[in-house]
Amino acid sequence: MFAKKKLTALFAAMAAAAAVVTVVVAAPAEAVPTTIPLKITNNSGRGDQLYIYDLGTLLTTGQQGWADGNGTFHPWPGGGNPPTPAPDASIAGPANGQSVTLRLPKFSGRVYFSYGQKLVFKLTTGGLVQPAVQNPSDPNRNILFNWTEYTLNDGGLWINSTQVDMFSAPYAVGVQLANGTTKTTGHLKPGGYNGFFSALRDQPGGWANLIQTAPDGTVLRALAPGHGIEGGGLPATVLNDYIDRVWSKYSSSTLTVTPFGDQPNTKYFGRVSGNVMNFTNSSGAVVTSFQKPDSDSIFGCYKLLDAPNDLVRGPISRTLCAGYNRATLLVNPNQPDTSPASFYADTVSNQYARKIHAQMVDGKAYAFAFDDVGNYESLVNDGNPQQAFITLDPFS
Template sequence: MKKTIVFRSAMLGSAVTAALNLNPAFAGDDTIPYEFAVSPNSEFSADEIYIAVVGYQNGGYAFMDFDNDFEINQMDSTDNTLASPNDDGYSYIDMFVPLSEIEEQTIPMPQLSSVRMYIAFGSTLYIRYDSESDTGGYVAPTLNNEGDANYGIRFEMVELTYNDYGLWTNTTRVDSYQYPMGIEVWGGDGFYKRVGEILTHDDIVNAWQAMTQAETQFTNLYLVDDEYDYDIIVNPSHHEDFSSSGGQYEDYFDAYVDAVWSRYSTENLCLSIGEAGKWVGRVNSSDQFVFTEYTDDYTDENSGCSDVTLSTDAMISAKPGTYEIMSASGVLAEDVSETSDTDNDKNIQKHFSAAFNRGAIDLDADEDAWISWDDSSTYFDNAYYGHNQYVEFWHSEDISFEGETYAFAYDDVFDYSSTIHTTSPEQVLVTIGGFSADDYVEAASIELSCETLSLTTGDVSTISADVLPVSASNQSVSWATSDDDVVTVDDGELTAVSEGTATVTASSYTASVSAVCYVTVTDPIPENFIARIEAEDYDEMSGVETETTSDTDGGENVGYIDTGDWMRYSINIPSAGTYQFDFRLASAYSTGSFELRNANDDVLATVEVNNTGSFQTWETQSLMVDVEEGDQTLTIVATADGWNINWFEVYSTDTDDQEENATNTASSSAASNSSAGSLSWWMLAFMPLLVGCRKR
């Protein structure tokens, strides 16, 4: 039987399906470099490996023309020009090219959906446009069919969809295993992920045969044809032993299904299926498993689901057979006429298919308790009724990298498949022969070039991240900031946005390791800035007290000021002249006032304190003051009570003084009283701006 591929999202069996629903029009000029590498352990060289690309666009399938700058051509009957190798009466599309003839063994992949990259070994495959049905589909190779022009030709596939929302790509064991494959994807902001087999072909075959010594039902899935030097492992859904038409193991799952249907014909199933929500199901007298979407309104306690009266929001219309479970077909891929929403039907059906294949339906689960089949640690551990051994084999971490693979059509349920997704793909490497020759070293730690970093608003600084050990296979990191209103980060480049603190984190995509740098951003120091003096940093005082302030920079302020109280400070003035003094003040009244006096007790200025609304509501009051050159002693004398002061700042009004302001400090015999709670630009004026980092 020939297999015609037409565009039906239900039959794709991968996360590609979800991607298609996002954006049905796949157009764009961007391409992703898909590079091919041949493993040192591969028995096939690049000139013995043939590549073709088929994808869906504009309502039909298209293929990549390697002889015409990788152009994507829509298929039609005129493309069937290649003679058949076995005189089957058909012609085929001449679309394959030896890998050795592709420049740098790299394909520029444009935006395209439902793509299959066919990788054939020793010979091209024979794929033709289905001119008989003329539906826009094509006839793909069929497994274990001696009448097929492709019989005896080993081949593999890489599946993908690339659109405006990113890239979805995966290896697949949904139909068969024929040769080890590996995929690695790099993306923006340090994204990296790999999937694929980690053993040689011979080692995989040996492991399969060892497994089937105990699980004999699956022995015949290993197919060998010595005439063609051809050995593969087919998915049980493609083998006659599990066929629904008299296969010797067609009842493989029957006992399991009967037990599930029996239990939930007398009680409700409370099922949580992730983003698809909560559902309550029960088997009716017609053996239909009927489901109602659950809401909290069904029960006051919001505990179980026994009090839910079922309506028909979704359904499995009959007991599924073994073939339907393994192939995700029939009643597990059905638009049930009795329900109004096919998406609801498919959500329920795919979760049951996945759960049966994984042996995840626990018949010992508590009654009236919410259950979910998302815990991968419980998969393939059903002591009573078993599971799909083919699926377990490919999910073994001894076979596939980190146990990720695509072994049946709904293997993406609960993100358990080998699908790689990134919204910003940059490069893909397909390793033919898998990762058997690749000694993968996991990242153990990350070291940043700084632990703390001080920046001024507007600064741009680059920090580096070293992934350790240096032999770690993935040296990429992902960058994040705890507050992008304070500092942003792009591939290690930090931009100071506004005053505040933030934590910048570098993490590995392939291991649970990370490192942080604590960043403080302050506003720029004005060029005419002379000094800032905290009110509590007096040399001497009389009568006043300090308290914690709620002002922007934190720390303490001086309060409880009575008439006649005073505070004395020291400051260096670069030259005699008029200076701007800014006083940070708060008051609940309009009666407060003070004088600023010099060492001779001359009054330099008088300040009437504004009513700010409270003793912790702050505003800055400014005035001009004539001050002599050199070391000066300034005293603030309260002439009326009822006000608080946090700090005062001094600014030059003479540009000649601005070059000298770096020599000015505010001395204080009570420096130990100053706040260390929140660093501002004025506290950091003389501190190094970078700690172990490169700045521009």
């Protein structure tokens, strides 16, 4: 979905998220107004003050800023080095058991929500510094918060829940269609929040070290495994055994990738030679090559598994990324494998993603960057949205 973010990421995640959720939909421009309602319902069961933030980038100009409750866009002022405090963009959220309705403007962005404390945002000379709680010194490290990602444009609304960076305060998203029906995704099963953390604690191999707690011991979140490697909590070699077995298998056999579901005749064929997996097309010409990846490249779907926005390397890379994270490359030489019965069956796989999907009502989540391969992402969209929804769910 997007590459790993650094402390000073300048809405790169939003731009990349837009690349995932912004797809071509035939809808007349007049079908989508300048703003649409966003109803936020607080079913968390918590008594903390809730704060809402709608931050994003105007798709027409690329300008970064924030929206108030009326959907009015406010550009960020210039930042500094060291970073300077950003204007307070917070909107008072609903109390437990209540709802508020805001207006979403047409941009690609995030809706953050935090419990009990306002989030700290700063501005550099290049743009906004977003929370990066994998960094122990991040000022938001001990705040309970989460966010959703969305794109609203003339083609419609795409809104998703995400765990690409962390699993934290539970929520679901939805969109109301013109016929009055609603699409929704992101709800956990009853007991799913605590069930996820319990399962992660029980997983040997350092996975429990992904969990971050507040000074009083309260659970705040679990970091995604790439961030766990970055902070030293998860071994950098955690997937090496599986990577080695994949490399061995395709040194003597062929991995066939059919990256486009609507183009079954577009196939690429991978074979390992030394430290490189070369992919050829149906004519036998090499179209792209990948160095043997490491665990971090697989968890982040970047670095040695970079996925540019093209029609060859990117689609092959995203297919490989899904296959490595779900551990389907050894059981099926034809990828992508979109049968959930095959997912995470190997003892060496993305256990963080496995445990998140196991706790979702519909089985869908964005637990790694290309979790949308096979349509297993927690995304809803509509070309003529009447209203968007974010529902803050109970923690127990």
